[in-house]
Amino acid sequence: MIELKHISKIYEGANRVEALKDISLTIEQGQIYGIIGQSGAGKSTLIRCINMLEVPTSGNVIIDGTDLTTLNEKQLREERKYIGMIFQHFNLLSSRTVYDNVAFPLELQGMSKAEIKERILPILDIVKLSDRLDNYPSQLSGGQKQRVGIARALASNPKVLLCDEATSALDPQTTKSILELLKDINQKLNLTIVLITHEMQVIREICDRVAVIEGGVILEEGTVVDVFTNPQEATTKDFISAVVSDNLPPEALEHLELHDEWIEGTAPLVRLKFTGQATDEPVVAGLVKRFDLDVSILFGGVDYIQNTSVGRLILILNGDRTKAQEGLHYLNELNIGSEVIGYVRANH
Numbered sequence: 001m002i003e004l005k006h007i008s009k010i011y012e013g014a015n016r017v018e019a020l021k022d023i024s025l026t027i028e029q030g031q032i033y034g035i036i037g038q039s040g041a042g043k044s045t046l047i048r049c050i051n052m053l054e055v056p057t058s059g060n061v062i063i064d065g066t067d068l069t070t071l072n073e074k075q076l077r078e079e080r081k082y083i084g085m086i087f088q089h090f091n092l093l094s095s096r097t098v099y100d101n102v103a104f105p106l107e108l109q110g111m112s113k114a115e116i117k118e119r120i121l122p123i124l125d126i127v128k129l130s131d132r133l134d135n136y137p138s139q140l141s142g143g144q145k146q147r148v149g150i151a152r153a154l155a156s157n158p159k160v161l162l163c164d165e166a167t168s169a170l171d172p173q174t175t176k177s178i179l180e181l182l183k184d185i186n187q188k189l190n191l192t193i194v195l196i197t198h199e200m201q202v203i204r205e206i207c208d209r210v211a212v213i214e215g216g217v218i219l220e221e222g223t224v225v226d227v228f229t230n231p232q233e234a235t236t237k238d239f240i241s242a243v244v245s246d247n248l249p250p251e252a253l254e255h256l257e258l259h260d261e262w263i264e265g266t267a268p269l270v271r272l273k274f275t276g277q278a279t280d281e282p283v284v285a286g287l288v289k290r291f292d293l294d295v296s297i298l299f300g301g302v303d304y305i306q307n308t309s310v311g312r313l314i315l316i317l318n319g320d321r322t323k324a325q326e327g328l329h330y331l332n333e334l335n336i337g338s339e340v341i342g343y344v345r346a347n348h
């Protein structure tokens, strides 16, 4: 659906900035694709290249088979109708009502009043603004303003919706409701959504795939579940740790003496990570029953990412050393990520 091939963007000027460096990615029809990165990473530049608001210095932007970089202004205007965009600060016209804001792009396209009405009333219904048609933006909450932004973007029947930090100006509750709305229209209208954000929470909430961008380069890319459970890059781990903590809370370590080596009188401290089905495995019972270990649970939690459960558990395997070794072997054999963090003084 969207294919970016070797996109580079250099801003010339007093300070020459290489904002994007050879970015290639593919976004499938119907996907919600997240791009996450810190401030200045190049997110806005990248998303603006998708509708050619920013012309790439080199590379190709192919949408539904059409290479936008080869089109003239008129052809580009035509193609842009199929690419809606919403913004962090909504960009509504303050002198126009809700209805007239949503009607605006269609008026520009020369559509008749009757056609416009027929087109936008159902959209205003989807975004739940049917009772607000005559309000002005100043009379709306942030969440309602973004709903107007979404309705305006949907008015041209786009195939793609680009969201530039669409929830960054909203409180967490409103953010949730806007993300739910995006998910809803993604499913109802089979709309492909590209969403940029600096919040992993947003990615986790609705995205199918995610790309992590830093310094104009894509660091890693994959399904949200894979990236969340097996991040490769330090930057990705930082983003994830903001929403999923898989480190031992410091309080839990306070009463323990942690060693790097398995010295006499210590027991292994293991971190388990399991996704999906594996969560149903009676792992702890297995360790207790099969190896006669005295298992202490230090920390545990289950998160749900895209309906997949992602569990974390930190255990101490107290007991006979040989049995504890067998226990570790058993954990390795199971389809779960297990990692020995260190060895702690046993509690008996």
Ligand SMILES: Nc1ncnc2c1ncn2[C@@H]1O[C@H](COP(=O)(O)OP(=O)(O)OP(=O)(O)O)[C@@H](O)[C@H]1O
Binding pocket: 011, 013, 017, 018, 019, 037, 038, 039, 040, 041, 042, 043, 044, 045, 046, 198
């Ligand atoms: N019009 C411009 N002219 C010159 N440099 C620019 C321009 N727009 C962006 N840049 C530079 O390009 C780099 C990437 O900027 P961009 O706005 O894409 O980052 P971002 O990831 O969207 O950041 P934020 O999260 O703060 O919105 C930055 O170094 C920025 O200063």
Ligand SMILES: [Mg+2]
Binding pocket: 043, 044, 045
């Ligand atoms: Mg930006």
